[in-house]
Amino acid sequence: xxxxxxxxxxxxxxxxxxxxxxxxxxxxxxxxxxxxxxxxxxxxxxxxxxxxxxxxxxxxxxxxxxxxxxxxxxxxxxxxxxxxxxxxxxxxxxxxxxxxxxxxxxxxxxxxxxxxxxxxxxxxxxxxxxxxxxxxxxxxxxxxxxxxxxxxxxxxxxxxxxxxxxxxxxxxxxxxxxxxxxxxxxxxxxxxxxxxxxxxxxxxxxxxxxxxxxxxxxxxxxxxxxxxxxxxxxxxxxxxxxxxxxxxxxxxxxxxxxxxxxxxxxxxxxxxxxxxxxx
Amino acid sequence: xxxxxxxxxxxxxxxxxxxxxxxxxxxxxxxxxxxxxxxxxxxxxxxxxxxxxxxxxxxxxxxxxxxxxxxxxxxxxxxxxxxxxxxxxxxxxxxxxxxxxxxxxxxxxxxxxxxxxxxxxxxxxxxxxxxxxxxxxxxxxxxxxxxxxxxxxxxxxxxxxxxxxxxxxxxxxxxxxxxxxxxxxxxxxxxxxxxxxxxxxxxxxxxxxxxxxxxxxxxxxxxxxxxxxxxxxxxxxxxxxxxxxxxxxxxxxxxxxxxxxxxxxxxxxxxxxxxxxxxxxxxxxxxxxxxxxxxxxxxxxxxxxxxxxxxxxxxx
Numbered sequence: 376x377x378x379x380x381x382x383x384x385x386x387x388x389x390x391x392x393x394x395x396x397x398x399x400x401x402x403x404x405x406x407x408x409x410x411x412x413x414x415x416x417x418x419x420x421x422x423x424x425x426x427x428x429x430x431x432x433x434x435x436x437x438x439x440x441x442x443x444x445x446x447x448x449x450x451x452x453x454x455x456x457x458x459x460x461x462x463x464x465x466x467x468x469x470x471x472x473x474x475x476x477x478x479x480x481x482x483x484x485x486x487x488x489x490x491x492x493x494x495x496x497x498x499x500x501x502x503x504x505x506x507x508x509x510x511x512x513x514x515x516x517x518x519x520x521x522x523x524x525x526x527x528x529x530x531x532x533x534x535x536x537x538x539x540x541x542x543x544x545x546x547x548x549x550x551x552x553x554x555x556x557x558x559x560x561x562x563x564x565x566x567x568x569x570x571x572x573x574x575x576x577x578x579x580x581x582x583x584x585x586x587x588x589x590x591x592x593x594x595x596x597x598x599x600x601x602x603x604x605x606x607x608x609x610x611x612x613x614x615x616x617x618x619x620x621x622x623x624x625x626x627x628x629x630x631x632x633x634x635x636x637x638x639x640x641x642x643x644x645x646x647x648x649x650x651x652x653x654x
Numbered sequence: 655x656x657x658x659x660x661x662x663x664x665x666x667x668x669x670x671x672x673x674x675x676x677x678x679x680x681x682x683x684x685x686x687x688x689x690x691x692x693x694x695x696x697x698x699x700x701x702x703x704x705x706x707x708x709x710x711x712x713x714x715x716x717x718x719x720x721x722x723x724x725x726x727x728x729x730x731x732x733x734x735x736x737x738x739x740x741x742x743x744x745x746x747x748x749x750x751x752x753x754x755x756x757x758x759x760x761x762x763x764x765x766x767x768x769x770x771x772x773x774x775x776x777x778x779x780x781x782x783x784x785x786x787x788x789x790x791x792x793x794x795x796x797x798x799x800x801x802x803x804x805x806x807x808x809x810x811x812x813x814x815x816x817x818x819x820x821x822x823x824x825x826x827x828x829x830x831x832x833x834x835x836x837x838x839x840x841x842x843x844x845x846x847x848x849x850x851x852x853x854x855x856x857x858x859x860x861x862x863x864x865x866x867x868x869x870x871x872x873x874x875x876x877x878x879x880x881x882x883x884x885x886x887x888x889x890x891x892x893x894x895x896x897x898x899x900x901x902x903x904x905x906x907x908x909x910x911x912x913x914x915x916x917x918x919x920x921x922x923x924x925x926x927x928x929x930x931x932x933x934x935x936x937x938x939x940x941x942x943x944x945x946x947x948x949x950x951x952x953x954x955x956x957x958x959x960x961x962x963x964x965x966x967x968x969x970x
Contacts, residue, residue: 383751386755473760
């Protein structure tokens with residue numbers, strides 16, 4: 376293993392009881408949510424029998440959105456204290472008095488979080504492939520969903536790591552991360568929704584321009600957006616022709632994630648170096 | 655263990671200004687040669703730790719440069735790490751891992767190959783006596799053993815320069831004594847060592863040369879002297895007083911006069927005051943010629959603590 380920080384973080388995490396408790400609760404949650412579509416068909420004995428493919432799609436859709444929701448909570452939590460804890464434990468001067476660069480230190484910590492996310496995703500695979508067994512979902516759709524979910528986990532953990540480098544104390548780092556994500560995930564899309572009242576009337580071209588502006592400003596970069604764009608296109612395209620192209624929007628979202636990820640990674644690196652001048 | 659090339663540590667005109675505009679260090683110059691232990695003395699907030707962090711490349715100096723041998727390493731921690739190991743204060747050790755894992759982690763951080771890592775880890779374990787503690791979590795080790803563990807970084811990196819910031823803080827007498835032996839061992843191998851400590855009697859025993867720092871500046875101990883060594887403490891920094899144990903202190907006092915002899919507690923112990931060694935020897939010869947016996951004769955010297963106190967606050 377080339378990165379010592381990855382080695383260290385994995386050693387520490389594997390020994391922590393927290394890892395196994397989180398994994399167990401996560402599986403329990405996923406199990407419950409995945410069987411909701413199945414139970415809903417059992418509860419309606421007089422209704423027309425569902426097609427297996429419909430059940431498969433329902434299980435898959437429920438599972439991926441539950442998985443995403445869980446990872447959007449867990450992944451920031453697992454990296455939000457990574458640098459501030461080093462700062463509180465005063466381990467950074469000793470760490471930087473080695474050939475390790477601040478970027479390598481930050482990357483090692485990030486990799487450890489990503490390995491944890493991969494572990495959680497691996498645990499969820501049986502639920503997603505359940506959808507495949509019931510038919511209606513192709514293997515590449517499962518892989519696409521997992522890829523997008525992993526990318527969302529990478530993004531949120533990188534943002535949390537950056538905030539951990541920015542804030543001096545771990546508790547402030549957690550609170551700051553929670554606040555930023557609440558603003559991003561909840562408040563900003565709601566503000567976007569409220570702007571609908573400003574939509575121009577009686578001018579189709581102006582309406583389209585407004586919709587594009589509204590979509591790309593408030594919703595396209597939301598961590599849930601790419602999954603919706605990939606699997607629930609009808610939400611955007613609907614029955615009438617939409618000015619928003621789902622594929623373009625998907626790549627736009629991933630590009631924004633990449634840029635945001637790089638910015639917060641640089642903030643994390645700066646935070647590591649800045650810790651030495653704290654007075 | 656592969657030999658390292660001895661290197662001087664040169665700090666040239668270092669000034670450190672923090673982002674809040676506070677000046678931590680102002681135009682300091684210091685040269686430490688291989689095999690030497692330099693004792694950096696000063697009150698809290700004097701700038702000692704900032705100076706060491708700057709030397710290790712962890713703090714960017716506003717002015718000045720840091721040299722390890724012929725290499726300029728100013729504000730370049732990754733390059734500096736090849737020459738210099740810093741043991742900071744507070745120590746900052748990872749609590750959730752075992753001592754063996756701590757060693758393995760830093761061996762990886764220093765980029766050692768597997769073979770070299772194994773050799774150096776074993777050497778560090780043997781030399782610092784860590785074998786019984788390898789499976790213990792770092793947080794369960796005593797402060798003394800945590801310090802020893804931190805010192806393994808010197809042996810793992812095998813750097814020619816070692817900076818120790820308050821290495822004896824929080825240690826009991828026995829642990830301090832062991833630590834001093836280890837640090838002296840580093841110097842004996844040809845490493846250049848800088849130590850800061852508030853425990854001055856031990857620093858006096860450990861270091862070869864000293865410098866006093868206050869508010870980021872060197873404080874001179876005399877008109878033209880900033881640095882001083884142990885010989886100065888026993889030689890040129892003499893108080894002009896000698897301790898004497900003789901057969902009859904009252905008679906000696908009567909012989910030389912009250913201005914020359916002060917009685918000390920204890921049987922027949924006196925303090926002889928003289929301008930210099932020659933005058934003191936002459937007075938002792940007078941005592942002997944007068945038929946009194948002199949059992950013990952020793953110059954009173956200043957301790958490092960006394961020199962420091964006097965330099966920092968000349969009024970006292």
